[in-house]
Amino acid sequence: MGQTIPHWLEKQNDLNPDKTAIEFAGGGRLTFAELREESRRLAGGMLLQGIQRGDHIALLVSNQLSTPLFIHALSYIGAVGVLLNTRLTAEELAYQLDDADVKKLIADKEHLEKGIKAADLTSLGADDVYSSSRFPKVEEASDLNTSLDFSDPYTMIYTSGTTGQPKAVIHTYGNHWFSAVASALNLGIEAKDKWLLCLPVFHVGGFSILMKNVIYGMPIVLFNNFDAGKINDQIMENGVTIISVVTVMLQRLLKDLGRGSYPESFRGMLLGGGPAPEPLLYEAYEKNISVFQSYGMTETSSQICTLSPGEAFRKIGSAGKALSPAELKIDQSEPGRIGEILVKGPMVSEGYYKKQKRENEFLKTGDLGYMDKEGFLYVVDRVKDMIISGGENIYPAEIESVLTGIEGVQEAGVTGIKDDEWGEVPAAFLVLENNMPLDIEKIKAYCREKLAGYKVPHVFYILEELPRNASNKILRRKLLETYERNNEGA
Amino acid sequence: MGQTIPHWLEKQNDLNPDKTAIEFAGGGRLTFAELREESRRLAGGMLLQGIQRGDHIALLVSNQLSTPLFIHALSYIGAVGVLLNTRLTAEELAYQLDDADVKKLIADKEHLEKGIKAADLTSLGADDVYSSSRFPKVEEASDLNTSLDFSDPYTMIYTSGTTGQPKAVIHTYGNHWFSAVASALNLGIEAKDKWLLCLPVFHVGGFSILMKNVIYGMPIVLFNNFDAGKINDQIMENGVTIISVVTVMLQRLLKDLGRGSYPESFRGMLLGGGPAPEPLLYEAYEKNISVFQSYGMTETSSQICTLSPGEAFRKIGSAGKALSPAELKIDQSEPGRIGEILVKGPMVSEGYYKKQKRENEFLKTGDLGYMDKEGFLYVVDRVKDMIISGGENIYPAEIESVLTGIEGVQEAGVTGIKDDEWGEVPAAFLVLENNMPLDIEKIKAYCREKLAGYKVPHVFYILEELPRNASNKILRRKLLETYERNNEGA
Secondary structure, eight states: OOOEEEOHHHHHHHHOTTSEEEEETTSOEEEHHHHHHHHHHHHHHHHHTTOOTTOEEEEEOOSOTHHHHHHHHHHHHTOEEEEOOTTSOHHHHHHHHHHTTOSEEEEOHHHHHHHHHHHHTSSOOGGGEEEGGGOOOOSSOOSOOSEEETTSEEEEEEOOOSSSSOOEEEEEHHHHHHHHHHHHHHHOBOTTOOEEEOSOTTSHHHHHHHHHIIIIIOOEEEOSSOOHHHHHHHHHHSOOOEEEEEHHHHHHHHHHHTTOOOOTTOOEEEEESSOOOHHHHHHHHHTTOOEEEEEEEGGGTEEEEEOOGGGTTTTTTOOBEEOTTOEEEEEOSSTTSOEEEEEESTTSOOOBTTSOOOOSSSEEEEEEEEEOTTOOEEEEEEGGGOEEETTEEEOHHHHHHHHTTSTTEEEEEEEEEEETTTEEEEEEEEEEGGGOOOOHHHHHHHHHHHSOGGGSOSEEEEOSSOOBOTTOOBOHHHHHHHHHHHTTTO | OOOEEEOHHHHHHHHOTTSEEEEETTSOEEEHHHHHHHHHHHHHHHHHTTOOTTOEEEEEOOSOTTHHHHHHHHHHHTOEEEEOOTTSOHHHHHHHHHHTTOSEEEEOHHHHHHHHHHHHTSSOOGGGEEEGGGOOOOSSOOSOOSEEETTSEEEEEEOOOSSSSOOEEEEEHHHHHHHHHHHHHHHOBOTTOOEEEOSOTTSHHHHHHHHHIIIIIOOEEEOSSOOHHHHHHHHHHSOOOEEEEEHHHHHHHHHHHTTOOOOTTOOEEEEESSOOOHHHHHHHHHTTOOEEEEEEEGGGTEEEEEOOGGGTTTTTTOOBEEOTTOEEEEEOSSTTSOEEEEEESTTSOOOBTTSOOOOSSSEEEEEEEEEOTTOOEEEEEEGGGOEEETTEEEOHHHHHHHHTTSTTEEEEEEEEEEETTTEEEEEEEEEEGGGOOOOHHHHHHHHHHHSOGGGSOSEEEEOSSOOBOTTOOBOHHHHHHHHHHHTTTO
16 A cells, blocks of 8 residues: 545545636536535446446546546546547457456447447447446445545556557556646646646546646636637636647647737646647747647656746757656766657556566656756657668658748658668658648758758658547658558559 | 655756755855755765764754755765754753764754763763864765655654653655645745745754755745844845744734835745734734744644635634645544544654654644634644633633733733632733733733633733743743742642
């Protein structure tokens, strides 16, 4: 048994019962007392349905107002939530249901049919699938947890798996608690804080905001769809102080903002989900918007490195430093050189479901990066995506960042292709804005200006869209397949 | 082995090397990089002097700029600091040196002579006593701790012992870390925070600010003497946002402030060290000063209950609620009734040196209190100080609070004396302002207005000063001795 703490929602019900906990952009709001009461009623309903401590319960839900209630209800019982990505196919979901030994599946209206289809492909029957909107509630639930044990598992989230089969990352209550506290020690906790949550809660970055909500006793604004206009309205008129975004969201918010500006009470944007193109960061800088670029993954229970508010402008492009009390190392004997990023800390998951626990204290992230002289992290690319060309290391993300800086290029993906002379050479795949044609020779010339010769892509392909996984990450191995299909027998 | 985290000063040296860590009111300041460097040099000196991991090293020092350096140096080695109260006599110090198995004693100039005298009364020799101002420093200390284990002991502080022999409370690194984080989850951490430390660091309330300093990466202003004028200057002109005080300090600061007011950037006063008289709290209220009344003791590594900023005015007189993640119970089956205060949480010490570890999860505080309907704690008095008169419970602190509200009464102490009719009755001991005489009958009449008849003191004594221990707490058993001496043979 590890450290125990009072159930965080019981605590907020004691400390801040009448304070707003959740404002739902789709309409409705809950105080902390209401959030507790409703979560407990759902927990009572779960007990009635035979859900027990330790059971694995899958959630196939988008960001509804009821979503946090289910998440907290699980903690009142001590069941483990398996958070499913709603964009997966029934077949993909079935794999995770089987692999995670799921006992029951709860789906919202929109995903119920797919949930049933997925369950049918496993040993789960229709009786094990529940509609979230018709889930029973019980007036007076008893025997609910009043405390949480840091060493108990709370959630399982599958890694997005750009390569190989997805694995379920296990997060304990302690992982989530330390993640929230580590973020607080970096960003602070101000009395007026209100965090906007528009990332899916089935990703750990979105889930972590639900944790900050109940661990800080801080109100959040919950969005189910990304609507740049409505989100900017919330920042400008409803006192939102921080928002978590990924690159494409930042792009759209800035586009919608146009020549407008955010109020001084807005503290900034926590940017995750991979390195952002520098031109975009400079655009934010010019609009005086603090972007706290961060680095993290499912295994680290959200961000583990973040650029601090004081450095947001001075260190553009860096993912900052390891949050306190986390640690960061680069697997590289020479300082300043690129190597694999290693991380450690009480927010780092101890391992994957059904796999051996990690033996090393440090987690090998599979990401490449380097630290500058002041110790700031720059994330370069995935280890597996690195291209070796004539003995030189090439990082696709660097080339992609240059390509997306070109007027008319909407998205870019780069991967390595076999080459008789150099071993590998980079190939570029572009999505053009409004499908406007572009002069490839001009693009090449631009690349030659910005990049060392060996980094300039040898071939260019125009695609309608880039292959992405359910977490919106570019699947570079699919780019390679595209290339190979186009060159079969060539 | 427990949870380990990076050494907090190493972490701040990484995150905020050039940020001011400590401003010393006596002159001088240190950045986090300097605080680290100097602490490591001292740690190197300690190693040279044969100080090893696990050794008990006594510190007999006031709030010098070098004091935090010694405290951090101990953590770099893994030695345990025994923090001695400088107001103790050589005999009292000798008891603690023996009891705590101290191996070396480090004293500042002012207390060196007393330290040597105390050491002479124990098995320690003059060779085991060091002057803090001439302690060796080493340019390149090696083999220093880079991480801290939550379960390792860091400090020992003797309880003030208003009754019986003092006992050494053991604090682990985890106790101090969770205490700092719990306070942050209540008061928040704002970018401009600067905490003023004028409590002695050998008390846990003062020590805890040194921990916040390195755990938050927040600057502090360190005072060695309580000078109301200079402290008010710091609040008004040097951006101090929070100050920790005890009642008498609050009184003096308000007196010095007069009709002036604090800037808006000043967040408030964290008030500890026992219940404060209500008139004083209302005086602060009228001056628009937020007072966060708190409740805590050496065993809880500083405050464990605190009135939150949002309730500072609405719940005057209350010590608030248990900080997250701590818990509070009243040992009383009927809600709202007075009972012993019980507390629990990761900031609560597991026990005293050489005594059995606590068996119950909850610590019995020996203090009496009650919770109002909204769950706010009101501390009433010490269990041992309660007077039982004709079957009624009387709490000396309540009567003292009424007495100090009388114009001309500077201090008041109340204790129970034997009475043939009622078993016990209250007796009052007053210190008058400027020794101006007062009409006792008028005081009695005032008490009869404010208190139930059985609470009105039967006898009144005027004293030059009240007997207090080294922590400035009234020794009520000494009041009783005063009474008994005056009535010998009567």
